[in-house]
Amino acid sequence: MKLRYDYQYGFGNHFATECVPGALPVGQNNPQKCAYGLYAEQLSGTAFTAPRSANQRTWMYRVRPSVDHGAYQRVSFAERAPGLGFRGQIATPERLRWQPRDDAAPDRTADAADADTDTDFLRGLFRIGENGLPEDRNGLSIYSYWCNTSMDGEAFYNADGDLLILPQQGELVLQTELGMLEVPAGHVAVVPRGIRFAARVVPMSDTTSTSRGFVLEVYDRHFELPDLGPIGANGCAAPRDFRYPLAYVDRDTLQSSWRIWAKFQNQIFMYETDHSVFDVVAWHGNYAPFAYDLDRFCPVNAVRFDHMDPSIFTVLTCRSDEPGVALADFVIFPPRWNVQEHTFRPPYFHRNCMTEFMMNLAGEYDAKSAAGFPPGACSLHSIMSAHGPDLESFARAATEQLRPKRLPDSTLAAMFETSRMLRITKEALELLPLDRTYTSCWRDFPPATIPSS
Structure with a gap:
């Protein structure tokens, strides 16, 4: 499958990218005055003092600083993410199986809108099981998702952990702060904790525009490549095949109004801005979303x-x-x-x-x-x-x-x-x-x- 966007490659690499020449500082992270009046902002994925081999962070150079937004408002699950609401959880050792989700009404909650309502990635995300608590940075959740519309004028970030997104049918394009990442069926993507993104559904035909799949959320640490042991230096998933976005700015939405949704301690919050959060003109670092074609395994x-x-x-x-x-x-x-x-x-x-x-x-x-x-x-x-x-x-x-x-x-x-x-x-x-x-x-x-x- 031919990808529509260009990428940079290499699992865990330290990348540097700019979509406007001269936007990326040379030789330092936060100049007194950035090129074009951009704002320098660091996003830390690990503690400052984590060992260098494990330290993850990215410096971004953006049109407006992230601090410029309205107050957080707590939002009920029924209003925005009915599949994440805690109707209750049970312990059972029973063997369980679910049939595929589709666009019929049975998998919608009673609190959600009727079956004709468009469902984006966040609204179509249903938690299946959980262990631990995100506030303890310990545990995980497993979800299924189904969506038939894109997140327009809205973005989402997860303060609770990393999200591994696995489409089974249809294609998602993730517009992230650090650039565009397409994820068709047969590929997998990881969006690290805190990175804002909008999931867009790619039409499969003139009349059909859906995507469904599964999500794994981890509350602690980050995903990495497994050790190969006696297998040796080669085989399984090769680091060179993991793709990362290039800096990308959608100039048409820079001054438009946005709603940003956040999952924090398994609750949903929202704030509003009068500008796009997808305004990173340049970035460098190793804390970034990535995708991988499973056919390369x-x-x-x-x-x-x-x-x-x-x-x-x-x-x-x-x-x-x-x-x-x-x-x-x-x-x-x-x-x-x-x-x-x-x-x-x-x-x-x-x-x-x-x-x-x-x-x-x-x-x-x-x-x-x-x-x-x-x-x-x-x-x-x-x-x-x-x-x-x-x-x-x-x-x-x-x-x-x-x-x-x-x-x-x-x-x-x-x-x-x-x-x-x-x-x-x-x-x-x-x-x-x-x-x-x-x-x-x-x-x-x-x-x-x-x-x-």
């Missing part, structure tokens, strides 16, 4: 026998305080060859010390039937809750002739895996399209025949 796999652990397919990780244990991993199951001998090739039956949130992004997932787990569906298997292939998939894989098999390019699944237990929201159980027959897919497995002694 180079998978490694078993080439003789046995099914390898899914950690070999990790694209991004957010570490916890315990070495080797992630707060959250973003994992994909991409097109690849399966060549294992005398092996049950799909994912095995499993009870895990981690929580697994699975998403089918395209095609048929090899451990579930296409009818039960179509593209856009998702499932949640909590810590120590047994899961694995359904009866139909097991029967097929246990008897098929084991020739080298190519999982086609039309297939793609993904997983958010976390070491935390999630509380499930009532919104997810009552308003999203929950599959109430899910656990029946594991019924009627025939018992093994044990020879008599």
Whole structure:
């Protein structure tokens, strides 16, 4: 797919970009007087004293300083983000699955407008589960989203943590303070804590303009590339393939009125400005939004026998305080060859010390039937809750002739895996399209025949 914008590349690089020649200071961060009367502003993503290898910050040179805005106003969830409201959360070890969201009314809350109302990214964001508290900088949330209109004259930032945005259908263009970032289905984007952005929906046809997908929010630290260990220097997600925006200013909206929405301690606030927040003429640093084409992931796999652990397919990780244990991993199951001998090739039956949130992004997932787990569906298997292939998939894989098999390019699944237990929201159980027959897919497995002694 050809991208419409130009980018700079390299995961975690220190970038420098300007859309007006001479706007970027040379040799210093905050001159006494910036070129063209611009204002120097630093955005810190880590503490000043964080080790240099982990320190993240960006200097921006903008038309108006960010401090120039009206007072924050607390806004009810029903008014702006009904899917984030706390109707209540419950603890359950039950295996859960949701069918794809669409433009029908069932997944809208009773407090939201009727089914004809346009739904932008923020209004269409529904929290499925959460662990921890953002005010403690500890934990995460998982969401699904569906939207059919762009955020015009509005922007959003999340003070609670980083957002990993994964479109499953349709395309988003994220207009961020640091530039434009397009995110079609099959790509993933990360917007770090505090960076303001507007999600714009790209029309799929003359009559259809929708996007749906999933979001992972982490309250602590930032996403990074996983260590490769004995895999070596190459393979998996290559740093050179991560793209970052170039400085971009929409001159037509510089003097227009905007509403800025903020999520702070899991509450929604709003302030107004008489100018655009997308007015950064130049910036330099390493704290910035980025995107990645999942088709560029180079998978490694078993080439003789046995099914390898899914950690070999990790694209991004957010570490916890315990070495080797992630707060959250973003994992994909991409097109690849399966060549294992005398092996049950799909994912095995499993009870895990981690929580697994699975998403089918395209095609048929090899451990579930296409009818039960179509593209856009998702499932949640909590810590120590047994899961694995359904009866139909097991029967097929246990008897098929084991020739080298190519999982086609039309297939793609993904997983958010976390070491935390999630509380499930009532919104997810009552308003999203929950599959109430899910656990029946594991019924009627025939018992093994044990020879008599």
